[in-house]
Amino acid sequence: MGKVFTFDVGRCNGCYNCQIACKDEHVTNDWTPYAKPQPETGQFWLKLSEHVRGTVPKVKVAYIAHLCNHCRNAPCMPTCPVEAIYRRDDGLVIIDPVKCTGCKNCVDACPYDAIYFNDGLNLAQKCTGCAHLIDSGWKEPRCVDACPTLAIKFMEESEAEKLGLIAGSEAIKAERKTSDKPRTYYMNLPKRFVAGTVYDPVEKEVVIGATVTLTEGKNTLSVK
Numbered sequence: 001m002g003k004v005f006t007f008d009v010g011r012c013n014g015c016y017n018c019q020i021a022c023k024d025e026h027v028t029n030d031w032t033p034y035a036k037p038q039p040e041t042g043q044f045w046l047k048l049s050e051h052v053r054g055t056v057p058k059v060k061v062a063y064i065a066h067l068c069n070h071c072r073n074a075p076c077m078p079t080c081p082v083e084a085i086y087r088r089d090d091g092l093v094i095i096d097p098v099k100c101t102g103c104k105n106c107v108d109a110c111p112y113d114a115i116y117f118n119d120g121l122n123l124a125q126k127c128t129g130c131a132h133l134i135d136s137g138w139k140e141p142r143c144v145d146a147c148p149t150l151a152i153k154f155m156e157e158s159e160a161e162k163l164g165l166i167a168g169s170e171a172i173k174a175e176r177k178t179s180d181k182p183r184t185y186y187m188n189l190p191k192r193f194v195a196g197t198v199y200d201p202v203e204k205e206v207v208i209g210a211t212v213t214l215t216e217g218k219n220t221l222s223v224k
Contacts, residue, residue, distance in 0.1 A: 001091075001156065001157040001158050002089070002090050002091025002092075002156070002157055002183065003090045003091050003092065003129070003154060003155065003156060003157070003183070004070075004091070004154070004155065004156075004157045004160055004166075004183045004184065004185060005067065005070075005129075005144075005152065005153070005154055005183065005184040005185070006152070006153045006154075006155075006160055006165040006166070006169070006184075006185045006186075006187070007064070007065050007151060007152045007153075007184065007185070007186050007187070008150075008151050008152075008165075008186075008187045008188055009062050009063065009064055009151070009186065009187065009188040009189055009190065010187065010188035011149045011150060011151035012048075012062070012063040012064075012065070012149060012151040012152075013063075013148075013149055013151075014048065014050065014061070014063040015148060015149075016048055017146040017147060017148060018046055018048065018065055018143035018144075018146055018147055018152055019044060019046055019047060019048045019065075019143075020146070021142040021143050021145065021146035022044070022045050022046040022127075022142060022143050023038070023044075024142070025130060025133075025142040026038035026045060027039070027040050028040070031128070031132040032097055032098065033096060033097065033098060034094060034097075034128050034131050034132040035094075035095075035097055035125060035128050035132075036097040036118070036121050036123065036125065037121075038118075038125060039118060039120065042116070043116040043118070043125060044066075045067060045068070045114075045116075045125070045126055045127040045128075046065055046066070046067040046127060046143050047065070047066045047067070048063050048064070048065050048066075049063065049064050049066060050062075050063055051063070051064065051190050053190060053192075053193040054193050054194075054195050058195035058196065060190070060193050062188075062189075062190040064172075064186070064189070064190075065143070065151075065152055066112070066113075066114065066172065067114060067127045067143075067184065068093065068112070068114040068115070068126045068127040068129075068184075069112055069114065069171070069172075069180065069182030069183060069184040070087075070091055070092055070093045070127075070129065070182070070183040070184065071093070071180040071181055071182045071183065072091075072180075072181035072182075072183065073179060073180050073181050074087070074093050074180070075109045075110065075111060075180060076093070076105075076106035076109045076110050076115060077093070077106075079105035079106055079108075079109040080100075080103075080105060080106055081101075081103060081105070082099050082100070082101055083099070084096045084099035084100040084101070085106060088131065090134070091157075091183055092128065092129040092131050092134075094128055094131060095115075095123070095124050095125065095126060097121075097123055097125075100123040100124055101122075101123075102117070102122035102123050102124070104117055104124065106124050107124055110126075111173060111176055111180070112172060112173065112182075114126050114127065129141055129154070130142050130143075139154075140153075140154040140155075141154055153165070157183070160185070165185060165187070166185050168187070169185035169186055169187050170185075170186050170187070170189050171184075171185075171186065172184075172186065172189075194214060196212075198210040198212060209224065210224070211223070211224045212224075
């Protein structure tokens with residue numbers, strides 16, 4: 001079945017270790033035939049984004065790791081005129097830095113904005129799943145190794161299923177999950193968050209036990 005990434009948003013504390021470890025592994029390091037050096041700026045083969053919901057003092061903050069989904073039906077692959085993009089037996093999708101001619105077709109084709117273009121080297125680049133490390137005996141990529149909360153994991157898909165890391169998971173762009181079949185599974189993605197305090201301006205007191213009704217179009221929700 002191959003390898004997959006899983007990311008539990010509920011476990012991530014926003015330390016950015018994964019993002020830093022990725023840069024440390026790939027910036028200025030030439031891992032040909034897996035990848036040429038990543039530029040110091042402009043590229044994040046794993047990028048952590050911060051999502052703030054609510055307003056002070058009622059706020060929820062979540063962090064989401066964005067990386068190549070190594071899709072089963074990778075939309076980038078058929079767009080490459082020189083077949084520089086290939087899938088390994090373990091499921092990782094690699095852009096061959098030697099074959100790539102810099103046409104940028106794959107950059108435009110990726111719906112997840114996970115492929116970058118290196119102007120200096122005239123080639124497309126992205127997360128390799130640290131395939132060079134996996135092939136040298138590592139069990140996981142640098143980003144996974146650096147995560148102190150085990151929010152991001154890398155394992156056989158069958159193992160992830162047994163551990164319950166796939167059932168109920170989501171994709172970053174859920175509407176594309178069926179067609180692309182990404183191999184990165186997300187849990188606890190942030191949902192809508194509404195919070196507040198009911199205040200009586202006449203009595204100048206907070207109202208305890210009030211029922212509040214939220215309305216959006218034809219949808220209503222009452223909470224006490």
